[in-house]
Amino acid sequence: MSVKDKVVVITGASSGIGEATARQLAKDGAKLLLIARHEEVLKQIQSDFADGQIMTAAVDVTDFDGLKDAIKQANDQFGRIDVLFNNAGIMPLSPLSAGKRDDWQRTVNVNIMGVLNGIDAVLPYMHQQGSGHILATSSTAGHKVFPTFAVYSGTKFAVRAIMDGLRQEEAANHIKSTVITPGTVTTNLYKTIPGKEAQAAEASLHDNPNRSLRADDVALQVVRAIDTPANVSISEVNIRPIEQEA
Numbered sequence: 001m002s003v004k005d006k007v008v009v010i011t012g013a014s015s016g017i018g019e020a021t022a023r024q025l026a027k028d029g030a031k032l033l034l035i036a037r038h039e040e041v042l043k044q045i046q047s048d049f050a051d052g053q054i055m056t057a058a059v060d061v062t063d064f065d066g067l068k069d070a071i072k073q074a075n076d077q078f079g080r081i082d083v084l085f086n087n088a089g090i091m092p093l094s095p096l097s098a099g100k101r102d103d104w105q106r107t108v109n110v111n112i113m114g115v116l117n118g119i120d121a122v123l124p125y126m127h128q129q130g131s132g133h134i135l136a137t138s139s140t141a142g143h144k145v146f147p148t149f150a151v152y153s154g155t156k157f158a159v160r161a162i163m164d165g166l167r168q169e170e171a172a173n174h175i176k177s178t179v180i181t182p183g184t185v186t187t188n189l190y191k192t193i194p195g196k197e198a199q200a201a202e203a204s205l206h207d208n209p210n211r212s213l214r215a216d217d218v219a220l221q222v223v224r225a226i227d228t229p230a231n232v233s234i235s236e237v238n239i240r241p242i243e244q245e246a
């Protein structure tokens with residue numbers, strides 16, 4: 001099966017990497033369930049493609065019941081769940097000494113529990129089908145830590161660990177696991193960093209295409225990882241802008 005007619009669930013589909021992937025997959029004929037907290041952009045994407053091709057759900061990935069319900073509706077409508085792209089994430093960077101406990105908790109809840117909730121919600125369908133593919137967005141910050149990145153990096157290291165555990169546990173069930181580890185990408189993510197100075201520094205980075213990827217660059221690799229023969233599983237996609245060293 002190629003990407004056409006595959007049923008793909010994408011979290012964090014209202015912006016950046018998730019939106020770019022949704023649009024690319026929709027162009028290629030996939031059937032989609034798009035998830036984010038704010039539904040306006042999801043509805044816009046839906047209206048740009050054929051009637052009935054795209055479902056949307058305003059769900060917070062930390063709300064397991066909401067996620068499970070939306071995925072059940074997609075399975076009822078489309079008849080199967082082939083792929084989950086666990087992509088929603090936040091990045092409220094700060095030094096540990098700032099003691100931003102609420103931000104830490106939110107980052108852990110969205111970036112780690114959100115991914116686990118997605119896995120838990122789709123695995124029963126994939127087991128029943130005897131096939132499936134789960135992808136998750138980690139980061140180059142899931143390989144290397146920088147000052148102010150401790151908590152965010154911790155969640156992205158965790159995503160890699162979870163996805164590698166999933167890969168090993170589900171290999172015999174023919175459920176693929178792919179972790180995407182992008183370097184810097186120009187999206188709205190940097191706008192979630194507290195503090196004008198940090199945002200300005202990030203914004204200057206994002207102005208330079210050699211130092212910051214476009215969301216479409218990442219989306220293309222996500223689609224390639226999905227569009228593999230049944231016996232081929234791409235475990236990790238590591239993608240950086242050309243001048244990024246770390």
Ligand code: NDP
Nearest residue numbers: 012014015016017036037038060061089139185187188189
């Ligand atoms: P954006 O901020 O552009 O998009 C983030 C998406 O996640 C939005 O659709 C947002 O929608 C959604 N989201 C955030 N919190 C929740 C939640 N609680 N429940 C459901 N959806 C949520 O950022 P990116 O596209 O850059 O980020 C996508 C992923 O890529 C993240 O996991 C990020 O950590 C990772 N990444 C990004 C890099 C970059 O440089 N941009 C580099 C490496 C990894 P809404 O607000 O409507 O809920």
